[in-house]
Amino acid sequence: MTFPTRDKRWRLKAAALAAVGTLLVPACGGGTQEAGTAESSGEAESSYPERPITWMVSFDPGGGSDTQARRVQQQLEEDLGTSIQIEYRSGGGGAVGWAEAAQASADGYTVSGLVIPHILIQPLALEDTGYETEDFRAAAWQVGAPVALLVSEDSQFEDLEGFLQHAEDNPGELTIGGVGNYSASDLALAQLMQSSDVDVSYVPVTGGAGALISDLAGGHIDAAMLGTSHAATSDKVRPLAIGSEDRIDAFPDVPTFTELGHEVNISYAWGVGMPADAPDEAVTRFGEAVITAMEDPEIQEELPDQGFDPIMIGPDEAQSYVDEQKEVYADLLPLLEEMSG
Known part of the structure; x- marks a missing residue:
C-alpha cells in the first residue's frame, strides 16, 4: 500500500492557501461585490457547528481508532468552538459501530472514525454488514500504519524464520489473532499463508486491538497481525516482521516481510467521515479542522x-482516496475467500 507523498500534500495545501489569498485581495471594478459575496459565504460557513459533535469509535477504548480521535479532540474543540464527545460501539471488526453510524442523522453532528481496509472489504465480502462503504463520506484521513506480525515480549520466537519453521513442523498448531474478520489482520495473514504455504489458525478477537494485545500478552494466542503502531506503544509485544516497503523509524532493526521473501504489504489507514448525505459545509469544516x-x-x-x-488528506481528496483504495482491496479479496475455504 502506498500513501500520497508529502510533497504532493503540501503542494495541494499551498494551492489552497493561494486561492484563499486571492479572495482576500481587493479587486478593481466589480471586486467589491465579489469580496462581499466571499464574506457572506464565510459567515454562512461559520454557523457550523452550533452544538456538540459526537465522534463514534467502532472499537473498544485504547485501540487505533480511539487513539486517532483522542489525538485531535482538544484541538478540534478549540478550533470548532464546541465539545467533541467520543462514544464507543464495538463488535464485528467495526461493523457494529459503522452500521449504527451509517444510520445516524446526516446533519454533520455525528462523525465516525473510519478504518481502511475494514470499511472496504467487509461490505464487499459479506452479504449483510449493516452498512455499505458508500454510506459514508470521508472528511479526512489522518495516519496509516503497516501491519506487523507480533508476538508477546517473552515469546519463544525470535524471528519470522523460526516462527514459520515451527508452523511448518506443526501444521495448524499456531494461532494468530486479528481484529475480527475481513480486516487488515486476516488479509495480511492470507498473504503470508499464500507466500509461505504454512498452515496456521486465525482467531478473530472482538473489541479491537486493545483486547487483542491483552490476549497475546496473556498467552491465549501465539501471535497477532496488527499495525506497527500497536507494537510501538506497548511493551508487552514485539514485531517479527513488518508489511511495509522499507523498514520504519520505530523499528529500524526489524525486517520487512519483503526482505524475507514474503509478499505481505497491507496497511491500515485511519480517518473520519460522516453519513453520505451530510452537508458539504459540515464535511469541509470538520475535515479541515482535523488536518489543521x-x-x-x-x-x-x-x-x-x-x-x-502521516497521510494528511483533507476533505477535497478524502473520498477519492477511498475510491482508489477500494479498487486495490477488491483485487486482494480472493485471498481471503481462499483462506476461509
Missing part, C-alpha cells in the same frame, strides 16, 4: 516513533 490539528508540530514529531505514517 494533525499539522501541529508536536503531533507530527511523535508519529514516526509511534509507528504511524
Whole structure:
C-alpha cells in the first residue's frame, strides 16, 4: 500500500492557501461585490457547528481508532468552538459501530472514525454488514500504519524464520489473532499463508486491538497481525516482521516481510467521515479542522516513533482516496475467500 507523498500534500495545501489569498485581495471594478459575496459565504460557513459533535469509535477504548480521535479532540474543540464527545460501539471488526453510524442523522453532528481496509472489504465480502462503504463520506484521513506480525515480549520466537519453521513442523498448531474478520489482520495473514504455504489458525478477537494485545500478552494466542503502531506503544509485544516497503523509524532493526521473501504489504489507514448525505459545509469544516490539528508540530514529531505514517488528506481528496483504495482491496479479496475455504 502506498500513501500520497508529502510533497504532493503540501503542494495541494499551498494551492489552497493561494486561492484563499486571492479572495482576500481587493479587486478593481466589480471586486467589491465579489469580496462581499466571499464574506457572506464565510459567515454562512461559520454557523457550523452550533452544538456538540459526537465522534463514534467502532472499537473498544485504547485501540487505533480511539487513539486517532483522542489525538485531535482538544484541538478540534478549540478550533470548532464546541465539545467533541467520543462514544464507543464495538463488535464485528467495526461493523457494529459503522452500521449504527451509517444510520445516524446526516446533519454533520455525528462523525465516525473510519478504518481502511475494514470499511472496504467487509461490505464487499459479506452479504449483510449493516452498512455499505458508500454510506459514508470521508472528511479526512489522518495516519496509516503497516501491519506487523507480533508476538508477546517473552515469546519463544525470535524471528519470522523460526516462527514459520515451527508452523511448518506443526501444521495448524499456531494461532494468530486479528481484529475480527475481513480486516487488515486476516488479509495480511492470507498473504503470508499464500507466500509461505504454512498452515496456521486465525482467531478473530472482538473489541479491537486493545483486547487483542491483552490476549497475546496473556498467552491465549501465539501471535497477532496488527499495525506497527500497536507494537510501538506497548511493551508487552514485539514485531517479527513488518508489511511495509522499507523498514520504519520505530523499528529500524526489524525486517520487512519483503526482505524475507514474503509478499505481505497491507496497511491500515485511519480517518473520519460522516453519513453520505451530510452537508458539504459540515464535511469541509470538520475535515479541515482535523488536518489543521494533525499539522501541529508536536503531533507530527511523535508519529514516526509511534509507528504511524502521516497521510494528511483533507476533505477535497478524502473520498477519492477511498475510491482508489477500494479498487486495490477488491483485487486482494480472493485471498481471503481462499483462506476461509
